[in-house]
Amino acid sequence: RTHKDMKLTTIGCGYLGATHAACMAELGHHVLGVDVDAEKVARLRDGDVPFFEPGLADVLRRNIDAGRLQFTTDYHEVAAFGSVHFLGVGTPQQQRGHAADTGHVEAAIDSLTPLLRGQHLIIGKSTVPVGTAASLAQRIAVLAAPGSDVELAWSPEFLREGFAVEDTLEPDRLVLGTDPQRADSIAEQVVAEVYREVLESGTPFIRTDWATAELVKVAANAFLATKISFINAVSEVCEIVDADVSTLADAIGYDQRIGRKFLNAGVGFGGGCLPKDIRAFMARAEELGANQALRFLREVDAVNMRRRGALVDLVADACGGEVLGTNIAMLGAAFKPESDDVRDSPALNVAGQLALRGAPVTVFDPKAMDNSRRMYPMLRYAESASDACEQADVVVVATEWAEFVHMAPEELTPVVRNRVIVDGRRCLDPGMWRSAGWTYSAIGGATRD
Ligand code: UGA
Numbered sequence: 001r002t003h004k005d006m007k008l009t010t011i012g013c014g015y016l017g018a019t020h021a022a023c024m025a026e027l028g029h030h031v032l033g034v035d036v037d038a039e040k041v042a043r044l045r046d047g048d049v050p051f052f053e054p055g056l057a058d059v060l061r062r063n064i065d066a067g068r069l070q071f072t073t074d075y076h077e078v079a080a081f082g083s084v085h086f087l088g089v090g091t092p093q094q095q096r097g098h099a100a101d102t103g104h105v106e107a108a109i110d111s112l113t114p115l116l117r118g119q120h121l122i123i124g125k126s127t128v129p130v131g132t133a134a135s136l137a138q139r140i141a142v143l144a145a146p147g148s149d150v151e152l153a154w155s156p157e158f159l160r161e162g163f164a165v166e167d168t169l170e171p172d173r174l175v176l177g178t179d180p181q182r183a184d185s186i187a188e189q190v191v192a193e194v195y196r197e198v199l200e201s202g203t204p205f206i207r208t209d210w211a212t213a214e215l216v217k218v219a220a221n222a223f224l225a226t227k228i229s230f231i232n233a234v235s236e237v238c239e240i241v242d243a244d245v246s247t248l249a250d251a252i253g254y255d256q257r258i259g260r261k262f263l264n265a266g267v268g269f270g271g272g273c274l275p276k277d278i279r280a281f282m283a284r285a286e287e288l289g290a291n292q293a294l295r296f297l298r299e300v301d302a303v304n305m306r307r308r309g310a311l312v313d314l315v316a317d318a319c320g321g322e323v324l325g326t327n328i329a330m331l332g333a334a335f336k337p338e339s340d341d342v343r344d345s346p347a348l349n350v351a352g353q354l355a356l357r358g359a360p361v362t363v364f365d366p367k368a369m370d371n372s373r374r375m376y377p378m379l380r381y382a383e384s385a386s387d388a389c390e391q392a393d394v395v396v397v398a399t400e401w402a403e404f405v406h407m408a409p410e411e412l413t414p415v416v417r418n419r420v421i422v423d424g425r426r427c428l429d430p431g432m433w434r435s436a437g438w439t440y441s442a443i444g445g446a447t448r449d
Pocket of ligand 1: 127157158159160161162221224228261262263264265266267268269270271272273274335336
């Protein structure tokens, strides 16, 4: 067998697992994805991606048609299919407290391990608190059938929603953490085989221990969150002195040690990863006795949450001080463009706060309508941006979808009641709106025409 047709399984067919399964098949491997959710498995079998992710449906269908990609709900099939298993189930924030809930990871290990015979490698990809791999390895040692040999490695995933396929097939780096006590580890050799094409194109391959690999992931997300909150904190000062934080970000971003990416000030970060991961990282550090080490992340979180309130206040100002009874059009609901994900979305949080203050809020998003309706049934929804703006007193842009960024003021002028627009992402061209007779304001201070 060549490296092209290894037999791999992926456990968990959510965002990470489904993308991973399809991309591993795209590399030429035979892949079986497993999930406990029968409906999700049925949809994937039909080539239907249960969430919006550009390009993923094509990769999925192509590989199903080529006979390289299958899905199941049965762990017996997974154990029999192959000997390399990627673990990509979710680790959400616990219902109570800030720590990550590793229940799904444990359940997956508990379902699979007793069924394995012979030599197997499980490669964890989920974002987990440091120490999880070590404790899962103990679980595996207890559950493994006599005579079997099940190794656990950790290889965190860094994909971004909206770029999931590209990030999986052309990652910035591969990280692999193995058991520091294990002399006969096969993980490095197996992972090098699985990703041969990717590594041949020059992708850095970092081999380390479990704890470092686990920490690389949460440290990366904590750094990104810190970068965003840094610029948002600076924007709070800009607001007071009427300075332009976007120009400031460009200027500091030219310093290559800083870099311009992730310095877009606005309503802040949301989604299923950054907010949850910084809280889980702090919670874990406290458990480990490093109480002070990550205290600054509390401030990162606080700055971020404050921006949501700041956008609500800015909209209230645009309404003349009181939002009660003011028609507000909210453009954007997803936590970022090119995604239908509304988990911890700043846009919907702001829409919800405005609705609670008594404003009729009408929301439109190009992809996240179904998820928004499910999560926020109390808001009104429109079928297009211009429908949402019908009779609006204030238009708010809260997610920088290209269709909003490139929207012409002339399209909305005939439908709105007042020509007032609030830019929650500093993504519009202020000069264009102002010269079309609109009152334009942006979160984070002045914007120059
Ligand atoms: C993030 C990381 O970027 C990925 O590397 C990581 O793999 C992933 O989490 C994960 O842990 O699974 P993602 O949540 O898809 O990816 O989204 P990002 O592109 O990081 O954006 C996060 C949030 O920050 C969005 O709400 C976005 O609007 C906001 N953001 C981003 C800003 O407010 N300003 C910026 O300059 C950049």
